[in-house]
Amino acid sequence: xxxxxxxxxxxxxxxxxxxxxxxxxxxxxxxxxxxxxxxxxxxxxxxxxxxxxxxxxxxxxxxxxxxxxxxxxxxxxxxxxxxxxxxxxxxxxxxxxxxxxxxxxxxxxxxxxxxxxxxxxxxxxxxxxxxxxxxxxxxxxxxxxxxxxxxxxxxxxxxxxxxxxxxxxxxxxxxxxxxxxx
Amino acid sequence: xxxxxxxxxxxxxxxxxxxxxxxxxxxxxxxxxxxxxxxxxxxxxxxxxxxxxxxxxxxxxxxxxxxxxxxxxxxxxxxxxxxxxxxxxxxxxxxxxxxxxxxxxxxxxxxxxxxxxxxxxxxxxxxxxxxxxxxxxxxxxxxxxxxxxxxxxxxxxxxxxxxxxxxxxxxxxxxxxxxxxxxxxxxxxxxxxxxxxxxxxxxxxxxxxxxxxxxxxxxxxxxxxxxxxxxxxxxxxxxxxxxxxxxxxxxxxxxxxxxxxxxxxxxxxxxxxxxxxxxxxx
Numbered sequence: 001x002x003x004x005x006x007x008x009x010x011x012x013x014x015x016x017x018x019x020x021x022x023x024x025x026x027x028x029x030x031x032x033x034x035x036x037x038x039x040x041x042x043x044x045x046x047x048x049x050x051x052x053x054x055x056x057x058x059x060x061x062x063x064x065x066x067x068x069x070x071x072x073x074x075x076x077x078x079x080x081x082x083x084x085x086x087x088x089x090x091x092x093x094x095x096x097x098x099x100x101x102x103x104x105x106x107x108x109x110x111x112x113x114x115x116x117x118x119x120x121x122x123x124x125x126x127x128x129x130x131x132x133x134x135x136x137x138x139x140x141x142x143x144x145x146x147x148x149x150x151x152x153x154x155x156x157x158x159x160x161x162x163x164x165x166x167x168x169x170x171x172x173x174x175x176x177x178x179x180x181x182x
Numbered sequence: 183x184x185x186x187x188x189x190x191x192x193x194x195x196x197x198x199x200x201x202x203x204x205x206x207x208x209x210x211x212x213x214x215x216x217x218x219x220x221x222x223x224x225x226x227x228x229x230x231x232x233x234x235x236x237x238x239x240x241x242x243x244x245x246x247x248x249x250x251x252x253x254x255x256x257x258x259x260x261x262x263x264x265x266x267x268x269x270x271x272x273x274x275x276x277x278x279x280x281x282x283x284x285x286x287x288x289x290x291x292x293x294x295x296x297x298x299x300x301x302x303x304x305x306x307x308x309x310x311x312x313x314x315x316x317x318x319x320x321x322x323x324x325x326x327x328x329x330x331x332x333x334x335x336x337x338x339x340x341x342x343x344x345x346x347x348x349x350x351x352x353x354x355x356x357x358x359x360x361x362x363x364x365x366x367x368x369x370x371x372x373x374x375x376x377x378x379x380x381x382x383x384x385x386x387x388x389x390x391x392x393x394x395x396x397x398x399x400x401x402x403x404x405x406x407x408x409x410x411x412x413x414x415x416x417x418x419x420x421x422x423x424x425x426x427x428x429x430x431x432x433x434x435x436x437x438x439x440x441x442x443x444x445x446x447x448x449x450x451x452x453x454x455x456x457x458x459x460x461x462x463x464x
Contacts, residue, residue, distance in 0.1 A: 010414075069266050170247065181393040
């Protein structure tokens with residue numbers, strides 16, 4: 001028996017703003033909590049112009065490296081860490097999450113945020129990863145090791161005053177490395 | 183809800199491509215570009231099931247597609263799991279976009295949306311045909327007149343005070359989703375002069391692992407706009423394009439009340455490869 005045909009992707013379009021964002025979508029933990037960090041950045045097109053109609057989702061382990069398997073991402077109670085967050089870019093093409101640093105899911109593995117990215121003008125989803133700066137396990141990570149230095153740098157966040165900064169470049173010299181898992 | 187009904191002069195689709203004069207490009211020119219890319223894809227064979235993300239007939243894609251091929255990465259722990267959504271996240275009434283019609287006390291405030299009532303239902307499975315159970319499905323769509331409730335919408339078609347066009351549900355134990363809504367209208371979108379999108383419903387889907395995450399659009403059978411639409415035609419394989427078409431199902435109609443469409447969804451993920459047509463036909 002043949003496998004069924006995969007359902008193709010299509011662009012998220014310009015009109016998802018009424019449907020996908022929800023209150024608290026980008027706050028995996030309440031901002032200001034002792035262990036909260038900010039994960040934020042700009043999203044830029046091939047001309048370096050900020051993209052104001054993109055959607056970024058992150059999916060991550062908690063700080064101990066445990067993978068949450070609990071509901072409540074859409075109606076957050078402020079106490080339950082669900083591991084999932086969503087943020088649409090603002091008018092300046094900026095996104096911002098309040099979350100915690102992910103821990104290693106397996107001993108010796110480099111922790112990262114798993115990311116899906118959508119935008120008007122982008123015909124299919126994109127996957128990428130956000131690695132933590134200066135994490136000792138980065139050196140032995142298979143994906144990072146497979147990349148030349150300039151591409152590897154596009155997957156590693158930078159530290160800033162509140163936490164982490166990670167810009168997404170769809171094109172250009174600093175084009176973000178995107179992933180396929182097939 | 184405060185939504186301006188005044189058409190805006192800045193058209194969202196045109197702003198992103200300052201170098202191209204969208205209003206001067208004709209459908210014939212766009213159609214020729216579509217045909218050329220389609221023919222060259224057919225010549226090479228095995229176009230694959232996904233849209234080409236570098237697809238100039240969709241003008242906004244020009245500066246918004248990565249130029250490098252994606253890097254292969256074996257899914258790691260977190261990517262082999264998926265976010266969980268539950269009853270706390272989704273109220274059962276969110277699956278009915280026509281709610282208000284029969285909701286008792288609320289009926290004075292919120293009446294029935296205009297348009298052709300439809301049920302849209304189907305099954306979400308992974309690449310091995312296993313149902314994706316108890317998982318979140320989100321949809322959004324234009325109203326029957328082809329108008330979205332959105333601040334950047336400029337199509338001067340009427341808003342419907344009884345229709346937001348937004349719904350959510352969780353799949354059941356068999357992977358089935360279900361929505362009650364109205365059939366959306368086509369709308370003009372400014373990619374080129376007199377560009378019209380075929381009627382569609384946007385779907386956002388989660389799978390049984392994060393790598394199956396998908397956002398796509400469901401279309402209605404027989405739409406005369408298919409051949410003209412650069413978003414739909416960005417999928418250059420006809421069989422793959424057909425996978426986005428719902429099927430009219432008379433068994434899903436409610437007698438003397440509503441029409442019905444079925445649309446099944448197959449998510450890709452780890453270890454899933456697309457079958458070439460020759461193989462798949464065996």
